[in-house]
Amino acid sequence: MVKMGVKFRDIVSPESIKFEQLENKIVxxxxxxxxxxxxxxxxxxxxxxxMDQNGNITSHFSGILYRxxxxxEKGIKPIYIFDGTxxxxxxxxxxxxxxxxxxxxxxxxxxxxxxxxxxxxKYAVRTSRMSPKIIDGSKKLLELMGVPYIxxxxxxxxxxxxxxxxxxxxxxxxxxxxxxxxxxxRMVRNLTVTGGKANLEMIDLxxxxxxxxxxxxxxxxxxxLVGTDFNRGVKGIGAKTGLKLxxxxxxxxxxxxxxxxxxxxxxxxxRNIFLKHDVVSDYQLKWKSPNxxxxxxxxxxxxxxxxxxxxxxxxxxxxxxxKQKSLTDWFG
DNA sequence: CGAGGTGA
DNA sequence: TCACCTCGG
Numbered sequence: 001m002v003k004m005g006v007k008f009r010d011i012v013s014p015e016s017i018k019f020e021q022l023e024n025k026i027v028x029x030x031x032x033x034x035x036x037x038x039x040x041x042x043x044x045x046x047x048x049x050x051m052d053q054n055g056n057i058t059s060h061f062s063g064i065l066y067r068x069x070x071x072x073e074k075g076i077k078p079i080y081i082f083d084g085t086x087x088x089x090x091x092x093x094x095x096x097x098x099x100x101x102x103x104x105x106x107x108x109x110x111x112x113x114x115x116x117x118x119x120x121x122k123y124a125v126r127t128s129r130m131s132p133k134i135i136d137g138s139k140k141l142l143e144l145m146g147v148p149y150i151x152x153x154x155x156x157x158x159x160x161x162x163x164x165x166x167x168x169x170x171x172x173x174x175x176x177x178x179x180x181x182x183x184x185x186r187m188v189r190n191l192t193v194t195g196g197k198a199n200l201e202m203i204d205l206x207x208x209x210x211x212x213x214x215x216x217x218x219x220x221x222x223x224x225l226v227g228t229d230f231n232r233g234v235k236g237i238g239a240k241t242g243l244k245l246x247x248x249x250x251x252x253x254x255x256x257x258x259x260x261x262x263x264x265x266x267x268x269x270x271r272n273i274f275l276k277h278d279v280v281s282d283y284q285l286k287w288k289s290p291n292x293x294x295x296x297x298x299x300x301x302x303x304x305x306x307x308x309x310x311x312x313x314x315x316x317x318x319x320x321x322x323k324q325k326s327l328t329d330w331f332g
Numbered sequence: 333c334g335a336g337g338t339g340a
Numbered sequence: 341t342c343a344c345c346t347c348g349g
Contacts, residue, residue, distance in 0.1 A: 042349095051349060052349055058348090062348065299349095303349070306347085
């Protein structure tokens with residue numbers, strides 16, 4: 001797995017929740033995060049992604065179709081937030097990820113030639129790439145399904161966090177802890193729908209800060225010490241040590257002074273990425289009934305999906321129509 | 333990953 | 341009903 005997001009697992013203490021608690025709630029999904037998961041995991045045993053006859057990757061279409069429809073069936077209103085332009089500081093991270101992908105590609109091909117199927121898959125999951133084609137296709141599918149998406153100016157997680165802060169969404173859905181740095185009051189992890197065994201984790205920013213007895217600004221300072229997508233962090237400092245240091249010295253500037261360490265990026269610049277990010281505020285969230293013919297034409301006509309399967313997934317949208325008092329509750 | 337089938 | 345497995349495109 002290519003490293004993504006800040007490593008905060010040890011300090012955030014998530015609470016476990018049920019899908020019922022998300023009923024009638026708007027969940028702002030980090031599109032890049034979720035699509036990447038689909039590209040990585042929806043594969044054949046040897047690691048080959050799902051493809052149509054023309055060789056176009058279709059794993060993400062499968063994921064988006066089934067994930068979205070089952071969330072909707074559970075009464076959850078999903079919206080997808082796409083990344084805009086990345087901060088220049090993210091380039092290092094992106095370069096590193098690309099290196100890992102290229103290396104994994106070679107190892108995968110080797111393993112495949114030598115018939116080591118399990119190894120091939122292991123490496124294949126690390127080769128997933130988010131191309132403009134993948135993004136555009138995903139947007140098109142969402143549009144046909146009547147599910148709103150928002151194009152962020154910068155980081156998708158920042159935009160999603162802003163929307164929760166504003167009350168336009170209830171939580172951010174992402175695997176990355178970065179959204180709490182961006183100020184999301186609530187985030188939910190493991191928003192998967194496999195069988196009945198859910199493992200939903202909710203992280204409440206306010207509770208996290210109270211428990212750790214620090215401010216959000218200090219949490220961001222901890223992240224900078226630990227390392228984010230925008231900086232390397234200090235060698236040997238993990239979440240717990242970082243937290244201890246920030247609490248002890250108040251902020252990252254004091255820590256740097258006391259420990260006589262160097263960061264390659266000014267802390268203030270990194271702080272601003274999380275605390276003063278640009279957001280889009282003139283969006284509107286409007287769900288529409290799915291364009292069934294359109295989805296079928298796109299998935300089945302263009303990408304070789306099975307029509308009965310697509311139709312039965314789209315059927316789940318109807319269940320909501322009946323459950324709600326009025327259509328306008330949902331599609332207003 | 334998620335759907336759908338299988339068998340106990 | 342459920343744990344497990346295979347396949348999707």
